[in-house]
Amino acid sequence: MIEFKLPDVGEGMHEGEIIQWLIKEGDAVTQDQPIVEVQTDKVNAELTAPITGVVKKILFSAGDTVEVGTTIFTIQEENEMALPEAVSDEGDNSLEEPGDGIGTDRMSKRQFEAGRVLATPFVRQLAREMKVDIQQVSGTGPAGRIIESDLKRFVETNSVLQEHHNHGNDTLLRKRDPIKDANQAKNEVAEPEERILLKGIRKKIAEHMVKSVSTIPHVTHVDELEMDALKDLKDQLKAHSEDKEIKLTFLPFFVKAIVIALKEFRTLNASIDEKTKEIILKHYYHIGIATNTNEGLIVPVIKHADQKTIFQLADEIRQLATDAREGKLSLEQITGSTFTISNVGPIGGIHATPIINYPEAAILALHKMEPRMVVRDLEGVIRLMMNMSLSFDHRLIDGVTAVQFTNRIKELLENPIRLVVEMR
Structure with a gap:
């Protein structure tokens, strides 16, 4: 034998x-x-x-x-x-x-x-x-x-x-x-490698991304906005936020501007029911904030963002980010988002094609702020500029609608007094 x-x-x-x-x-x-x-x-x-x-x-x-x-x-x-x-x-x-x-x-x-x-x-x-x-x-x-x-x-x-x-x-x-x-394989084996099992949160992220890209036809629109006026407003509110022991960043202002725009452009706060082939227009505004952690990208969710003040948003964003990095988030805190913001500005970059957080209809990536030479009234001036990249589901949203949506956000953030007036 x-x-x-x-x-x-x-x-x-x-x-x-x-x-x-x-x-x-x-x-x-x-x-x-x-x-x-x-x-x-x-x-x-x-x-x-x-x-x-x-x-x-x-x-x-x-x-x-x-x-x-x-x-x-x-x-x-x-x-x-x-x-x-x-x-x-x-x-x-x-x-x-x-x-x-x-x-x-x-x-x-x-x-x-x-x-x-x-x-x-x-x-x-x-x-x-x-x-x-x-x-x-x-x-x-x-x-x-x-x-x-x-x-x-x-x-x-x-x-x-x-x-x-x-x-x-x-x-x-x-x-x-x-x-x-066979000879090539022999050479490849000789090269140093390390294999890590795809598991846990990283595996779930991978599965979620594959489902998003394979299901949703992504299109990305890029625009820029001038941040000088918003920076001035944030600086004016700094002392007040410190009295409340709140660290105020630009992100709460973006959340409020996005919510206002979502109420006007409803398909960006929607999703498609794949089984029933229905468009679900959502009348609640749960904003996901993509957060980098040691385990991968986690998206904690601010529920009913339209009902919270700038300072409340700032405090909740900080707390959610801390809990995400420490692994303390509950299932309730990472589910149910209707629109997601990915703020990569602090680490750099001027453009991206963010992947939509399935089953949402869109995601907005915010990039780094930097002084740039721009033309105003036919003259070259230096302004604090930021790019933003909007990826959207082309089944629900046309290119014209996407541009109008980002234009509305620009209008509110470049004229923050209007943002304050329209917040409710």
Whole structure:
């Protein structure tokens, strides 16, 4: 009985996935008959029967991941019962790659006596793909084992194959690709890598982003706004906010301006029910604030933002951000948003294409503020400028509506007295 152990079919792999079995237990098979298809991160390979015999036991199912060196099936030789007892007692007859010494002599002797050259299943697969009779190839590996370079040399020097090549048969060129791929895979394995399991919050973020992009047709509109007047207003309110022990930033003003604009452009505060094919227009304003944490991007939500003052918003934004970074947010605090703001300005950048927080209809990214030369009344002047990028669902929102929406936000923030008057 021979135990067939999963070999390194990818030149440096550690495990492989069983794709499909090409036989079943009890089947009689011939030497080199394909038995099982295995997939690694480098190659797909068909592993073949090492000898003519009967498959006795299949130890793994399709879909299982198996480590290299693990027995995946057993096979009984056709003439096993006729072998002398001395042969059957030689020890482990598994098809592990033989090393130097007595083990190599026993393995090679037995295989050559059966008329079979010594080669790994991976090399045998390459030979089949290249239309090479592996029995005709001379091996230069240990104990005469055939290795990849032997196949390559055979292809290059064999007159029959070379003649096909000279007559423009590009099939040969394609058949030689597996060797090139195997060598490239060998080089890749040598490079330092680190693998981290995609799990937890990062996995959920990945799934959410894929769903958003695959479901929503994204379009991004970019505009700029002048921040000087708003900065002056914020500076004037600084002393009052400090008395309340509140750190006042620009973000609460954006929240109020966005809420006013959302009430006028209702499709930006909407979503689509995929099952019923209905547009849901929402008359509540829950604003998500994208927050960077060590675990990834979290979006805590300010509920009923339209009903809160600038100072209340500032205090809640600060508290939510702190809780997000400390992992203290409840499910209620990170669900139910109707529109999201992504404030990347503090870390820089002038433009982006933010991904919509599914199932919302839009997201607004705020970028860094910086002094820029602009033209006012046909004269060049320096102003404190900021870009904003609005990604929107083109199923619900037309480009004209998106531009009108950002224009409205600009109008309110560039003239903050109007913002104060219109807040309610």
